[in-house]
Amino acid sequence: KSASEQNEKQEHGRGPRRNNAKFDPSNEKETDDPVEIRKQVEFYFSDSNLPMDKFLLSKVGGSLNRPVPLDLLHSFKRMRRFQPFSAIVDALKASEILELVENDSAVRRKTPLPETVSETHDPSVVKVFEDQAMIRSVYAKGFGEEGPTTQLEIEAFFAPFGPVNAIRLRRAHDKTFKGSVFVEFVSEEKQKAFLALENKPQWNGQPLIIKSKKEYCDEKVREIEAGRIKPSNGRGRGRGNFRGRGRQNNNRDWRERRAEDQKRGFNNKKEEEPKERREVQKDSRGVPVIQTTDNASQKRARDDESNGDHPAKKIDTKE
Numbered sequence: 001k002s003a004s005e006q007n008e009k010q011e012h013g014r015g016p017r018r019n020n021a022k023f024d025p026s027n028e029k030e031t032d033d034p035v036e037i038r039k040q041v042e043f044y045f046s047d048s049n050l051p052m053d054k055f056l057l058s059k060v061g062g063s064l065n066r067p068v069p070l071d072l073l074h075s076f077k078r079m080r081r082f083q084p085f086s087a088i089v090d091a092l093k094a095s096e097i098l099e100l101v102e103n104d105s106a107v108r109r110k111t112p113l114p115e116t117v118s119e120t121h122d123p124s125v126v127k128v129f130e131d132q133a134m135i136r137s138v139y140a141k142g143f144g145e146e147g148p149t150t151q152l153e154i155e156a157f158f159a160p161f162g163p164v165n166a167i168r169l170r171r172a173h174d175k176t177f178k179g180s181v182f183v184e185f186v187s188e189e190k191q192k193a194f195l196a197l198e199n200k201p202q203w204n205g206q207p208l209i210i211k212s213k214k215e216y217c218d219e220k221v222r223e224i225e226a227g228r229i230k231p232s233n234g235r236g237r238g239r240g241n242f243r244g245r246g247r248q249n250n251n252r253d254w255r256e257r258r259a260e261d262q263k264r265g266f267n268n269k270k271e272e273e274p275k276e277r278r279e280v281q282k283d284s285r286g287v288p289v290i291q292t293t294d295n296a297s298q299k300r301a302r303d304d305e306s307n308g309d310h311p312a313k314k315i316d317t318k319e
Contacts, residue, residue, distance in 0.1 A: 019174040024148035028081045034091035036081050041073060042097055045109050048165040048184055051129045055119045060108070062117040067106035067226035133165070137184045137192045139216035142208040157203065158183055161194045182213055 031215070041048055050057055059068050070088055073079055082088055089104050099110050117125055143154060146169070160205040169177055185191040199211055209295055223229045 019175045021171065021177070022146045022148055023151045025078045025081070027148070028078075028152070030081050030083045032083060032087035034094065035088070035090035038098075039086055040078060040082075041088070041092060041107065042095060043166070044073065044108075045098060046165065047113075047129055048133065050109075050113065051117055052121075052126050057121060058119050059116075060113070061119040063113045063115045063117065065108050065112035067101045069106050069107040071105075073107070083252065133184045134214055134217075136165075136186070136188045137181065137182055137213035138191055138194060138210060138215050139182055140208050140210045141180035142206060143177075143178075143179050143181065143203055150177065154181060157201065161197075161201070162190065163256065164190075180209075190223050 026310070044053070045060075048052060050060065055070070060066055070085075070092075074085060074088060079088075089100065091101055092098055093104075095138050097110055100107055116128075127163075143150070151167075151169060154169070158164055158167060159260055163186045163188055165182055168182045168184075170180045170182065171177055185194065195210070195212060200208065201206065220229070224231055283301070
């Protein structure tokens with residue numbers, strides 16, 4: 001069990017939820033490519049991941065910027081393909097944002113996180129970083145069922161339109177992939193260029209629903225306020241999660257919409273029949289808190305650690 005799972009059991013009196021995430025990078029080919037190594041490690045320590053990553057944030061100590069042992073990083077699933085170990089050391093020597101310390105046995109950021117970031121995961125701090133990323137992020141839906149390599153395939157799918165900072169697979173509470181992602185581009189210009197494409201990219205020959213993340217969140221606010229969908233109760237951590245899509249229409253309409261979505265490759269197994277309207281949980285900008293999965297592009301993945309809740313989804317989940 002991960003440390004976060006053990007803590008959750010102690011704090012809430014129940015064990016961890018079922019994990020239906022299928023991501024498995026174990027079959028990736030071994031490589032000593034310094035570019036790939038730097039890309040992966042720099043992602044772990046980036047503003048797009050570190051503030052949301054409970055495990056790694058605790059190791060870094062937030063703004064304390066404590067070094068993290070390279071052998072610990074090398075134990076992560078997505079790091080094991082980098083061989084030999086010396087290749088990681090050599091690659092990070094050329095990093096512009098990270099530095100090796102302690103006789104090249106550990107690594108840390110050259111520029112620490114802001115003083116407002118502590119070693120304890122803080123949803124209010126996470127929201128600041130998410131708000132900053134909102135203008136350069138998009139929502140895309142229609143990726144169907146998840147397989148062991150879906151994360152990698154989606155990363156490759158968006159690569160030609162990047163660079164991107166993170167790709168987060170959105171998941172239900174049991175970690176089942178919802179068929180949609182949040183993509184954070186490196187800049188607002190890149191995001192706008194992607195949205196402006198006349199011929200939008202298709203997934204396995206099927207069209208995707210693509211819009212800015214801000215537009216998606218605004219739509220959810222309107223639908224919730226109109227009573228067409230309901231937010232989840234959340235888990236008491238300040239980040240609500242959208243689970244079902246309870247609508248006010250009759251059951252026949254609801255089932256037809258679900259069947260149509262499934263035919264188009266949209267996966268939402270948590271569809272529920274309409275229930276009473278609930279109050280919308282919003283942030284300071286009036287945007288509802290959306291569940292995303294922490295599956296960020298090149299997200300950290302390990303056998304024994306699953307991050308806690310992050311942007312909407314248990315965003316920082318590492319599979």
